[in-house]
Amino acid sequence: MKAIEEFIKKESTSGILLIFATVLALVLSNTAMSPLYTSFLRTPVEIRVGALHLDKSLYLWVNDGLMAVFFLLIGLEVKREILEGHLSSLSQIALPGIAAVGGMVVPAGIYLIFSKNNPVAVNGWAIPTATDIAFALGILSLLGNRVPISLKIFLMALAIIDDLGAIVIIAIFYTTKLSTVSITVAIISLAVLIVLNICGISKKAAYFIVGTILWISVLKSGVHATLAGVALAFSIPLNAKDENKQPVSPLKEIEHNLHFWVAFFVLPLFAFVNAGVNITEISFNKMAGPVPAGIMLGLFIGKQAGVFGFSWFAIKLKLAEIPKDSNWMQLYGVSVLTGIGFTMSLFIASLAFEDDTIFKYTDKLAIIAGSFVSGIVGYMVLKTGKTT
Numbered sequence: 001m002k003a004i005e006e007f008i009k010k011e012s013t014s015g016i017l018l019i020f021a022t023v024l025a026l027v028l029s030n031t032a033m034s035p036l037y038t039s040f041l042r043t044p045v046e047i048r049v050g051a052l053h054l055d056k057s058l059y060l061w062v063n064d065g066l067m068a069v070f071f072l073l074i075g076l077e078v079k080r081e082i083l084e085g086h087l088s089s090l091s092q093i094a095l096p097g098i099a100a101v102g103g104m105v106v107p108a109g110i111y112l113i114f115s116k117n118n119p120v121a122v123n124g125w126a127i128p129t130a131t132d133i134a135f136a137l138g139i140l141s142l143l144g145n146r147v148p149i150s151l152k153i154f155l156m157a158l159a160i161i162d163d164l165g166a167i168v169i170i171a172i173f174y175t176t177k178l179s180t181v182s183i184t185v186a187i188i189s190l191a192v193l194i195v196l197n198i199c200g201i202s203k204k205a206a207y208f209i210v211g212t213i214l215w216i217s218v219l220k221s222g223v224h225a226t227l228a229g230v231a232l233a234f235s236i237p238l239n240a241k242d243e244n245k246q247p248v249s250p251l252k253e254i255e256h257n258l259h260f261w262v263a264f265f266v267l268p269l270f271a272f273v274n275a276g277v278n279i280t281e282i283s284f285n286k287m288a289g290p291v292p293a294g295i296m297l298g299l300f301i302g303k304q305a306g307v308f309g310f311s312w313f314a315i316k317l318k319l320a321e322i323p324k325d326s327n328w329m330q331l332y333g334v335s336v337l338t339g340i341g342f343t344m345s346l347f348i349a350s351l352a353f354e355d356d357t358i359f360k361y362t363d364k365l366a367i368i369a370g371s372f373v374s375g376i377v378g379y380m381v382l383k384t385g386k387t388t
Contacts, residue, residue, distance in 0.1 A: 013138070013263070013264075014134040014138070014263035014264060014267060014268070015132075015134040015135045015136075015137060015138020015139070015141075016138055017263075017264060017267075017268045018132075018134055018135060018138075018267060018268055018271045018342070018343065019135075019138075020268070021268040021269070021271040021272040021275070022271050022272075022275040022342075022368065024272060025037070025271065025272045025273070025274075025275040025276035026275060026276065026277065026279070028276060029276035029277060029278050030278055030279055030280055034278065037276055040058065041057065041058060041059040041273055041276070042057050042058070042059065043057065043058040044056075044057060044058075045057070045058055045061050054216070054219070058273070059273050062269055062270055062273050063270070063273075063274075063347070063350055064219060064224075064225045064226070065225070066266045066269065066270065067226050067229075067266070067270060067347060068215055068225050068226045068228055068229040069229060069258065069261070069262060069266055070226070070229070070262050070266050070267065070270070071167065071226040071227070071229035071230050071233075072211075072229035072230070072232055072233050072258065073229075073233075073255065073258045073259065073262045074160070074163045074164075074167070074229075074230065074233070075167075075229060075230040075231075075232070075233025075234055076233045076236065076251055076254060076255040076258070077160055077255065078160055078163070078164050078233075079233060079234055079236075079238065079251060080238060080251060080252065080255065081157070081160055083238050084238070086153055086156070086157045087157060087160070087161070091320075092157070093157070093161075094314065094319055094320035095154065095311060095314055095315070095320035095321070095322075095323070096154055096157035096158040096161055097161055098310050098311065098313075098314040098319065098320060099154075099158050099306075099307045099308075099310050099311045099314070099335075100158050100161040100162050100165065100307075101306075101310060102305075102306035102307055102309055102310025102311070103129070103131065103158070103162060103302075103303050103306040103307040103310075103335075103338050104129040104162065104165050104306070105306060106302045106303070106305050106306030106309070107128035107129050107298035107299065107302030107303050107306060108125045108126060108128070108129050108298070108302075109302070110128070110294060110297050110298045110301060110302040111124065111125050111127065111128050111294035111295065111297075111298040111302070112125050112294075113294070114290040114291070114293050114294035114297075115290045115291055115294050117290075118290060118291075120353075120358065121290055121291045121294075121359075123352045123353065124291060124294075124295070124348075124349060124352040124353060124363065125352075126166070126169045126173065126348050126352065127295050127298070127341070127345050127348050127349050127352060127363070127367065128294070128295050128297075128298025128299045128302055128303065128341060128345065128370070129162075129165070129166070129169070129298075129341075129348075130162060130163075130166055130341040130344030130345045130347075130348060131158070131159045131162045131303070131338045131339075131340065131341060131344065132159075132340050132341060132342035132343050132344055132345070132371065133155070133156065133159035133160070133163075134263065134267060134343070135340040135342050135343075135371065135375065136155055136159065136337045136338065136340050136375075136378075137152065137155065137156065139337060139340070139375050139378060139379050140152055140155065140334075140337070140382075142379065143379070143382050143383060146382060146383070147330065147334075147382060148323065148324065148325040148326050148330075150323035150324040150325055150326055151323050151326045151330055151331070151334050153323070154323045154331075154334065155334050155337065155338070158307070158338065159338075162338075162344075163344070166344055166348065167227065167230050169348070170224050170226065170227065170348070170351065171223070171224075171227055174224060174348075174351040174352065175222060175223050175224065178221055178222040178223065179220060179221045179222055182217045182218070182220040182221035182222070183217075183221045183222075183223070185213070185217035186214055186217040186218050186221055186223070186228070189210055189211075189213045189214035189217060190214060190231055190235070192210050193207060193210050193211065193214070193231070193232065193235035194235055196210070196235065197235050197236070197237050200237065200240050200241065201237075201240070202237070202240035202241060202242050202248050202250050204236075204250050204253070204254060207232065207235065207236055207250070211228070211232035214228045214231060214232060215228040215229070215232075218231075224351060233251075236250050236251045236254060237249075237250055237251060238250075238251045238252070267343055270343055270346075270347070271342070271343055271346075274343075274346045274347075274350065274364070275346065275364065275368060277361045277364045277365045277368070278361060279361075279365060281360070282360065282361065282362055282365055286360060286362050287362055287365065287366065287369075289359070289362060291359050291362060291363050291366070292359070292362040292363060292365065292366035293366075295345075295363060295366035295367055295370055296366045296369055296370040296373075297370075298370070299339040299340075299341050299345070299367070299370030299371060299374055300336075300339050300370050300373050300374050300377075302339075303335070303336075303338045303339035303341075303374065304332070304335045304336045304338065304339055304374070307334075307335040307338050308331065308332050308335035311331060311335065312328075327385075329381065329385035330382060330385055332381060332385075333378050333379075333381035333382035333385055334378070334382070335378075336374055336377050336378035336381055337374060337375065337378035337379075337382075338374075339370060339371065339373075339374030339378070340371040340374050340375050340378075341367055341370065341371050342367065342368070342371045345367045345371070346364060346367055349363050349364060349367060
């Protein structure tokens, strides 16, 4: 329980930092500082080692590079939770698992209702299916003891399953034309990581060296580079023995060390480079368009309807139990909070619409607006609702 409380505390603090980074990005992009902000995003960063050449803007290095570290952390959390945590048994996974499915299916359906006639817009169907765990837990932390720990665990487990769903979506639907050579190198690298795991190798450096090769090959292959982080995470052993035959947990050690950097550097920087939307040229009419309307309603209406609706049916059909010491109003309030898509939604949007200007940034503003409303309403429901 102490580990869970530490996790929630870090995520909560990170949520506050995300808000600051978002506001700063919006201020810079809508004032005289806009050219400086744009220039910062376009800063070229180049790495060259012999014939190997990686040349991207700072914006792409954050989205393709640092976000791979974020997905590495997600992969580690998912693996640990499945092996020994809150996803390790059917009874534990039932409610958040069913709720997560509803929280992906219903928002995607709402989005497609608005955008089904536009072949370009349809590609963004997964944008409102995400949940930003840092923001959501940050809001829960403001409520203190009014929210039982069981509901916080429910939200945490749901968000982790949500992230796992996002990984599958990215792998299947947002993969471009593949490079045979790069894919071959990636497969060989992954095979080496699996062998290291089977042999019980506990040296973290070995996994990171091979993992770097995996990331570069995946980056060059056409598969999104963040998936390399997940593949690396799943190969790192939960339990092993060091050179002195003493039990160690490489997975938990890496997860613990990464958590701080992801929460307080990777995610805030991602929010800063992605949330800078120039709202001076965006009108209410533009925000009523199919894409922004589908995203906003998908996040605010779709997420709460899917999560709460599927949870209600699961509990009534006795497939799962309502979280301990909580009530229906509290469960509904948490369901509303899952509409905070923010960082994950922004990330999926960057994959769905590679040209940021295609919808005049209304997609990003819709993500921010839908997440903001979900956060405010979810907080008010939990603040005013009766506690058990």
